[in-house]
Amino acid sequence: MTATIVETPVDVSTVDARVVRRRLGPGRRIPFAFWIGPALILAIWSAGSATGLIPPAILTAPWDVVIAFEDQWVNHDLLGNILASLERAVLGLALGVVTGAALAVISGLSRIGESLVDGPIQIKRSVPTLALIPLFIAWFGIGEEMKVLTIALITLVPIYVHTHNGLRSIDGKYAELAETIGIGRGAFVRHIVLPGALPGFLLGMRFAVTSSMLGLVVVEQYNAVAGVGHMITLAEQYGQTDVIVVGLVIYGVFGYCADAAVRLTGRKVLAWRRTLED
Structure with a gap:
């Protein structure tokens, strides 16, 4: 008697999708997962300070930072110092984002625009913005204009680079489809190109908000009469390490919350686009 083996067809695409999802995707999102890493760092910091592994001369204990x-x-x-720093960061970030996005659109949608804009931006990428501060001081003095423009120039580059890359990465089949169904260039840019470049722009925003904090830390060391950096400078003169750590924690919270806001905005705006992040 011969046994008959019945083979059940397997949907290979479904299996492949499950394998890819298990290997690459994070699976079910953990509530408040974004704060697990910082909480772990705080726990290690607290444990190290409590056990003496991290002496106060190296890093002030968290509870002393709270007191300070x-x-x-x-x-x-x-x-007042926090609001002054936020004002500088927001003004510089806004100016850098608007300028960088505008230049990226000009360069990304026009060959002539690219030949005029992309070269100078790439040259700027090779010159650290912080190295230009002495020149900015000679041009604009040591007031708020220098500080805001420095932050703007730092944030401009990541916005331009990632937005430009997003514009240039639009699949050519969409252009062919637009020609086939008779969509004009203006409508094609508004409804296809710009939305398609949005993920690149948001990625650039994540780098830009972090860069704005870097610029803020540096420019507030130059003749600032208010701001977190001014507070840190005074604390350095008087040897108040706990106050210095307070300022550094504030800078870190600024950047972390700004990055979280950009990520949340990206999830809302790009809800139509399935990514590994979701």
């Missing part, structure tokens, strides 16, 4: 924060808030103008 309260002292700066009650007895000094910590809120």
